Structures are given as structure tokens and as C-alpha cells.
């Protein structure tokens with residue numbers, strides 16, 4: 383893609399300069415200039431749309447959905463017979479995945495940006511001083527000046543543990559797993575978080591033999607323990623080996639070769655485990671967490687060594703309210719929808735400050751990061767959770783009540799023959815409000831928003847009693863939860 387902006391002096395000054403064009407940066411730019419004549423530029427060194435569009439959320443969910451649909455078909459008499467025991471058509475799934483990543487073209491995204499008045503500047507951005515951003519690409523370096531704000535929105539990068547031989551083995555990261563071109567026969571996944579669990583699911587769907595090496599005692603360490611257990615049981619039932627309390631101590635690979643994203647990177651890989659066992663596989667996936675992408679940002683040029691933000695997404699430790707950070711790089715919640723939320727709050731704050739308006743009102747503070755973060759893990763079964771878990775709520779000093787039910791209502795049994803699920807509410811006894819909710823089961827993702835509204839709105843349980851779930855839907859488990867609380 384050619385640069386969209388020639389390095390002319392006239393367009394080198396903007397009201398707002400955003401470094402990084404993922405979902406968080408796009409929203410910050412858009413909200414900062416909406417309804418005004420302010421100007422904004424997004425500096426992007428890869429593809430406008432960011433990790434989420436091409437390497438993370440979109441391809442991973444496109445890979446997971448077919449397995450869910452096939453499972454639903456097999457759990458429905460009359461459909462099961464029509465489907466038979468045929469395997470998924472992996473090439474067709476990869477083709478559909480590629481349509482969701484727009485075949486790694488950001489033409490449509492650039493059209494959107496230009497349509498809402500944002501210039502897209504290709505190159506790598508770094509802070510060169512107060513309100514000054516240097517952009518470097520193959521053609522050289524140009525300087526952008528920001529009248530009102532610079533927004534850091536550079537996302538995060540996958541970490542690779544310092545296990546001897548691991549880096550040299552050229553393991554897959556999440557980018558390879560989501561953009562896979564071939565399915566390895568045997569796979570070891572290092573990590574037990576969301577990326578590990580979701581990737582294990584689609585690889586199992588595609589016929590791979592999967593072993594998860596989980597350093598801690600359970601998968602999804604920050605989820606309610608019953609959710610971790612259900613996901614582990616789901617993986618084991620489908621043939622995966624889940625080794626908890628296990629790490630690789632050394633890794634050896636025959637003829638490692640950087641053959642491209644999503645292709646098998648060489649010969650077989652042997653991992654020595656701390657249990658003394660050895661594991662031989664065709665590919666290793668590292669899913670050991672991510673860190674904010676600050677390395678090349680020139681933080682030192684503005685007196686910073688790390689990025690911390692206040693609730694207005696203003697970077698702390700810098701005078702003058704001109705530097706902001708949103709999304710994964712902000713060190714707040716690393717999820718796309720939360721990054722977009724940061725972008726909306728940040729954009730509104732920049733607009734208000736540019737117009738000398740007071741930051742009066744809830745829209746100028748990213749409170750949800752602390753109290754109401756929703757997340758769905760698209761495993762089989764799915765985990766949908768929002769707010770505080772019981773252990774976190776107790777650690778924060780709340781007087782907690784909990785209520786739990788199996789999800790077993792007319793709607794769930796109608797949806798499929800093998801439906802199983804479990805739901806838990808964490809309740810603040812003093813205020814009679816929901817602090818957190820976790821739902822586990824087949825396709826419970828869309829049940830989550832009701833809980834998010836209850837948590838974010840501090841809706842009393844007495845009021846939820848009048849939120850009558852429609853019959854016969856899966857959401858009737860809400861009624862069972864409230865009945866269980868009444869006793």
C-alpha cells in the first residue's frame with residue numbers, strides 16, 4: 383500500500399496525532415474530531431485495523447465458529463443424521479477466515495478513515511518531544527506536530543519465554559495460529575490463557591493432536607474456578623492433553639525454517655518437561671501473554687520509561703495534558719471492546735479540552751476497566767464473564783453473597799440435546815447489586831450483555847426481578863438465579 387500522504391509541510395500539523403491504527407486508535411481519532419473542524423492523522427506501520435482485524439479476534443473467531451456449528455448440528459436429532467460423521471472442510475474454513483481478514487488488505491479501512499476525515503500516514507511513529515511525532519518509513523523520516531494531543535495506540539506484542547532453545551525453534555505465535563495455512567499433526571501449546579484455550583479448540587476441530595503445557599495449577603487463571611474446570615474438561619473430552627503445573631525446560635528442533643506465517647516452521651520439535659518427560663510434536667505455539675508495544679515509541683524523549691494512564695486516558699508523568707494512551711498499550715484491559723471504549727473516552731476528553739469544556743459527566747472517565755469488563759472465551763464450552771469474581775470481590779473487601787445454578791431451562795434444552803451450563807452471580811450484600819457474573823455453557827456469549835448492564839448500572843436484584851426473561855429462551859436461567867437467591 384502506497385503512502386496516502388505526501389510529506390508536505392502543510393499537512394504536517396494536526397490537532398490530533400494517533401500512533402497505531404488498531405481499534406483503539408481509530409476510535410480515539412474519530413471521537414476527538416467528530417462534529418468539529420479539527421484534523422487528525424493516524425500513523426500506522428502495518429495494516430490499518432490492527433491486530434484484532436487481521437491477526438487476532440476476527441480470524442480466531444472465524445476459525446472457531448464452524449466447530450461450534452458442527453457440534454450444534456450433531457446435538458440435534460434430524461440434523462445429526464444429515465451431517466453424518468463427516469469432518470470439517472478445513473480449506474473452506476480458511477477461505478472464509480481470509481475473507482474476514484480482507485486477505486490482509488486494509489483498503490476498506492483506509493476508505494473509512496478518510497471518509498470520517500482522518501489522514502492515514504504510513505510508517506513507524508515515535509515521540510520526538512512534546513507534541514512532536516517522527517514518522518519513519520522506507521522513504522525517510524518526517525515530523526508531525528500535534529496542536530492538542532498525541533495518542534499512543536500501538537497495542538501489544540506476544541512474549542516468548544526465555545526457555546533455552548524455544549526462540550531458536552521458531553515457534554508459532556498467535557499470528558501463525560490464527561493465520562494457519564496448514565494444520566500440524568501434533569501441537570504443543572505453551573500457556574493456559576485465552577489464546578492457548580481458543581487455539582486448542584480450533585486445532586482439535588481441525589484434527590490436530592493437542593498438548594497444553596500450563597505453568598500454573600489451572601487454565602484461565604483469572605476466571606472462576608468452575609469455568610477453568612469446564613474448559614479443561616471440554617478439551618480433555620475432545621482428546622487434548624492438559625498438563626497443569628508443567629513447563630518446558632529446553633526445546634530442540636530439527637532444521638528450523640522461517641517458511642512464512644502459519645506454515646510449519648521446520649522439522650519435529652522435542653520439548654523436555656520439568657516432570658522429566660519428553661514431548662515430540664510437529665509445531666509449538668507460544669501463547670504466554672502479551673506486553674504493551676512501547677519499545678520503539680521514544681518514551682524517553684518525553685521523560686517516561688513506561689506508560690501509565692489516569693481514567694481520562696491521559697498519560698501520567700507528563701505535564702500539559704497532551705499525551706494519551708488507549709487500548710493494549712495503555713496497560714489497562716487488553717481487549718478490543720475495552721480498547722474501543724478507551725478510544726471513545728479519550729476522544730471525548732481531547733475534544734472537551736480542545737474546546738475548553740469541563741470534563742463534567744461519566745463519559746469522560748473509563749470506570750468500566752475497574753468494575754465491569756466483559757469477556758467471552760470462545761471455547762467449547764464458552765466462558766462469558768463480567769465484573770469481579772468471588773475471590774477478587776472478597777479480596778476487595780466486599781461482603782459477598784453468591785448464587786449458582788445449572789443452566790437447564792426450556793430454552794437451553796430446545797437449543798440442543800446435550801446442553802450443559804452453569805451460571806454464577808457474585809452479589810454485593812450491602813447494596814443488593816451484582817458485582818460479577820460468570821456463565822459457562824454452549825453459546826452463552828450473547829447472555830453476557832444482560833449481566834454487563836446489571837453490573838455497570840448497579841441494578842438492584844429487586845429491580846432485576848421485574849426484568850422478565852422471555853419464554854422459552856436460554857435467558858430464563860436468570861429467573862432461576864433470582865429464585866435461588868430468594869430461597
Ligand SMILES: Cc1cc2nc3c(=O)[nH]c(=O)nc-3n(C[C@H](O)[C@H](O)[C@H](O)COP(=O)(O)OP(=O)(O)OC[C@H]3O[C@@H](n4cnc5c(N)ncnc54)[C@H](O)[C@@H]3O)c2cc1C
Nearest residue numbers: 402404405406427432433438507536537709710716717718
Ligand atoms: C489470538 C488473539 C485473539 C484475540 N481475540 C480477542 C477477542 O475475541 N475479543 C477481544 O476483545 N480481544 C481479543 N484479543 C485482544 C485484541 O486483539 C486486542 O486487545 C486489540 O487488538 C487491542 O487493540 P489496540 O488498538 O490497542 O492494538 P492493536 O490492535 O494491536 O493495534 C495496534 C496498531 O498499532 C500499530 N503500531 C504499533 N507500533 C507502531 C508504531 N510505532 N508506529 C505505527 N504503528 C504502530 C500496529 O501495526 C497495529 O496496527 C485477541 C488477541 C489475540 C492475540
Ligand SMILES: NC(=O)c1ccc[n+]([C@@H]2O[C@H](COP(=O)([O-])OP(=O)(O)OC[C@H]3O[C@@H](n4cnc5c(N)ncnc54)[C@H](O)[C@@H]3O)[C@@H](O)[C@H]2O)c1
Nearest residue numbers: 543573574575576577578597669670671672716758759760
Ligand atoms: N476471546 C477473547 O477475549 C480473547 C482471545 C484471545 C486473546 N485475548 C486477549 O489477548 C491477551 C493475550 O492472551 P494470552 O492467552 O496470550 O495471555 P494470558 O495472559 O491470558 O495467558 C498467558 C498464559 O501464559 C502463561 N505463561 C506466562 N509466562 C509463561 C512462561 N514463561 N512459561 C510458561 N507459561 C507462561 C500464563 O501462566 C498464562 O497461562 C489477553 O489479554 C487476552 O484476554 C482475548
